[in-house]
Amino acid sequence: MAASLLRTCALAALAALAVPALAAPAQAPQPAQPATVRVDYLHTGNALSESYALERVSIEPLPWPGDLSQAIDRTDRGNNMVEVVDPNTGAVLYSRGFSTIFAEWRSTEEANRISRGFEESVRFPKFDKPVRVRILKRDERNQFSVVWTADVDADAPDTVKKQGPAPARPIPIRVSGPSPQKVDLLVLGDGYTAADMKKFEADVRRLADKLFQTSPFKERANDFNVWALAVPTQESGISRPSTGQHHASALGTRYDIFGSERYVLTLDNRALRDIAMYAPYEFIEILVNNETYGGGGIFGQFSTAAAANPWSNYLFIHEFGHHFAGLADEYYTSPVAYQSTGARPEPWEPNATALKDPAHLKWNKYVKAGTPLPTPWPKEEYETHSREYQKVRAELRKQNRPETEMDKLFRDDLAWTNALFAKSQYVRSVGAFEGANYEAKGYYRPEMQCIMFDRSETFCHVCADAIAEIIDLYSRPVPAAK
Incomplete structure (x- = not known):
């Protein structure tokens, strides 16, 4: 879309949603949306x-x-x-x-x-x-x-009916049509100073482009609007308490959530919502202006990603998978704050199963006849390698080594995993591969590799289908021209 056309569409969409202080040319009247x-x-x-x-x-x-x-x-x-x-x-x-x-x-x-x-x-x-x-x-x-x-009663006297001025101006990144017909993704920035605002916009555009180069978002790109908004901070970057870094910000996003050095969230929901309400949104991803690997995602709440990390493309998409579609983590060898109870109830997440009834596997429509359930894969060899890899990773963090060393470790690990899996009979098959949902035993994932399992670049068939179902819930297909 040409820049001038994008700007015209964006202004019209924002004006229709009554964003304060934005003017737009007269448009054909649209059906009124409720408050x-x-x-x-x-x-x-x-x-x-x-x-x-x-x-x-x-x-x-x-x-x-x-x-x-x-x-x-x-x-x-x-x-x-x-x-x-x-x-x-x-x-x-x-x-x-x-x-x-x-x-x-x-x-x-x-x-x-x-x-x-x-x-x-x-x-x-x-x-x-x-x-x-x-x-x-x-x-x-x-x-x-x-x-x-x-x-x-939204009309009651104690309902807050008037809000203050917007703390920052929303930036239209991608506008495909009126918000009621599209999925509205709002990308918030945290840890960006006033001098970092051009970097913030560039980060959003880069990561949004990567999202829409990844299936199934690629095929459904026209079902999305993307907006960006950041309230400037005094210092670049967000807090990382484990290293003594404490930065003030409007969103309060930080590392070390629940004691996990890579887990990034904000616990200040009021601040998040009071900023996000000045742009159209159904989903939120927070970009933090940090180099250290990290992110997080809560279904239906928000996701986060470190924008300056070499793996920011992966982080943005993986964490958005949690937030947008409720996808489970398929990895199980990395340390997490979660405490296992030993129970194995059937997960509600669409891409993990306890496989209590293989004949009625939730993603059975993708499993080819003759594929064994559970499905064999080089699990023991993978776990042996992973234990050593995790020791090195932990030591790098303990010594606060440069992020370039962590980046190299991640790249070497992915290359090793790709080489191992390439030799497996079922590397491209959909089945039930034991090891998922943070557990080595009792939970199964649909394919050997997926963005939700490791730092690969493709969603498995089951995850892609689950994402498409959520897109359908929030977007309205445009009728074909007669």
């Missing part, structure tokens, strides 16, 4: 109990960006589900699956010792009457049940 309601609440507890408390209800400055004809989520993803229902009839008006940082923290050792609270939010289109908001949680039967309800 966006956000419910902020506290989610507190420990390994044994949890509770919820309403914090505030607010009207965001932009109309609802989503497709009102796709109000109900039937993908069955996430640890949780939000339902907005008619309190008189019980009819579900809107629903979406999601996961939470609280649920991840609850699986750590710390949750056995103390209680903590986490801010969370749910967003939905404003209805013309009071509604009941229900938070559902997936139970041991893999079914959702209600754990909290709150009656919400």
Whole structure:
């Protein structure tokens, strides 16, 4: 798309969504979208109990960006589900699956010792009457049940109806059409100073281009809008407490979440939402202006990636896979904060299974006749190599060695893995390969390699299908010309 045409489309799209302080030429009238309601609440507890408390209800400055004809989520993803229902009839008006940082923290050792609270939010289109908001949680039967309800009247006096000026101007990166017909991805920046703003925009454009060069995003690129927004920081980079680096930022993103040196999240949900609300979005990826390898992703919340790392392309896409489609990590030899219970329930994630019933494998349509389940692969040889590789990796981090040394280790490891797997009979097959979901035994992944398993560049068939299903939930196909 030519730059002038992109700018015209972007201004029109932003104007339609009422972004403050942006002017646009007159456009043909579009059907009015309802306002966006956000419910902020506290989610507190420990390994044994949890509770919820309403914090505030607010009207965001932009109309609802989503497709009102796709109000109900039937993908069955996430640890949780939000339902907005008619309190008189019980009819579900809107629903979406999601996961939470609280649920991840609850699986750590710390949750056995103390209680903590986490801010969370749910967003939905404003209805013309009071509604009941229900938070559902997936139970041991893999079914959702209600754990909290709150009656919400968006027109009530205590609803926050007026927001302040935007802290930064949203930048249109890719505009394919009106937000209700497209997936709106907002890329936020953290750790970028005022002098770094050109670098931020270049980082977003580079990584968005890489995303849309990767299937299945490549084939569905026209179903996406991409926006960028960053509130400048005083110093370049974000906090990395394990090395004594502490930087202030509006988003509060940092490394070392839950004691994992590579895990990057923000725990300040209020700050995140109060900045993101000034651009159209359904999904958020936070780029941090750091060289150190790291990232994170929570389904339905946000994902993060270190933009200055040599592996930023991989990080951006891998972590977005978690956030966008609820994909499980397929690797299992890297240390994580997660504490295994030894149980092996069937995961809700589409790309991992406990294989309790091989005849009804969830991705059975991709398995060719004659492929054994479980599927053989050079697991023992891989694990022997991986144990040595992880020792070297840990020592490099312990000594705070230059990132170039970590980069070389990663490249050598991927080359070794590619050479090993190339000799396997089932290297290009879909089956059930033991080792996934952080566990060496009892969980299985669909293919030997995938972006969710190692630093390769391709999603497996199952992950690609799961991504496409979410794209379908948020985008509306454009009718073919007659």
